Amino acid sequence: MYTSVQNFIDDYRNESAGTQKLLDALTDQRLGQEIAPGFRTLGFLAWHLVTSSGLLLATGLRFDSVPDDGESPASAKTIAETYRRTAASILDAVQAQFTDEKLQESVDMFGQQWKIGYTLGAFIGHEIHHRGQITVLMRQAGLPVAGVYGPSKEEYAAMGVPAPK
Structure with missing residues (x-):
C-alpha cells in the first residue's frame, strides 16, 4: 500500500518503462499468439494493460483513459503508443490530483472498501502479473524479450556475456 505519492510515482515510472519496452517489441503478426487454444492472446x-488503467477512475483520478470496448487493436504500434500516453497521463494526474493524505481515503472497489494507496499498489501488481504472461507469449511467438529487472537472454547475448542458468 502506498502512503506516499512520490513513492508511487517512482515505482510506476519504473514499472511502466519496463512494460513499455515489452510492448514496443510486439509485432502485428504475433498479436494472436495464445499459450494454448482458447486462451487470451x-x-x-x-491491450488489457492499457484499458485496465480505468480501474483508477474509481479513486476519483481523472486522466486520459481508454474505455474497454472489448476489442483490442490489430496494430502493435497502436497498443504501444496508447499505453505510452496513458501511463504518462496517469503519472501527471497522480502528481497533480493526489496528496499523501488522499492515499488514506477509502473508495468502493469491487464491492469492498480499499484505500486509494492500496488501489495504486494493486494496479501496479496487476500490471506486473500480466507483464509476466506477456513475456511467456512473446517467447512462444519467437519475439525478443526485453529485460525488465535485469538483462534478458537476448540482452546478455548482445553484451557478449552468457546468460546465467
Whole structure:
C-alpha cells in the first residue's frame, strides 16, 4: 500500500518503462499468439494493460483513459503508443490530483472498501502479473524479450556475456 505519492510515482515510472519496452517489441503478426487454444492472446493481454488503467477512475483520478470496448487493436504500434500516453497521463494526474493524505481515503472497489494507496499498489501488481504472461507469449511467438529487472537472454547475448542458468 502506498502512503506516499512520490513513492508511487517512482515505482510506476519504473514499472511502466519496463512494460513499455515489452510492448514496443510486439509485432502485428504475433498479436494472436495464445499459450494454448482458447486462451487470451498476446494482443488481448497487451491491450488489457492499457484499458485496465480505468480501474483508477474509481479513486476519483481523472486522466486520459481508454474505455474497454472489448476489442483490442490489430496494430502493435497502436497498443504501444496508447499505453505510452496513458501511463504518462496517469503519472501527471497522480502528481497533480493526489496528496499523501488522499492515499488514506477509502473508495468502493469491487464491492469492498480499499484505500486509494492500496488501489495504486494493486494496479501496479496487476500490471506486473500480466507483464509476466506477456513475456511467456512473446517467447512462444519467437519475439525478443526485453529485460525488465535485469538483462534478458537476448540482452546478455548482445553484451557478449552468457546468460546465467
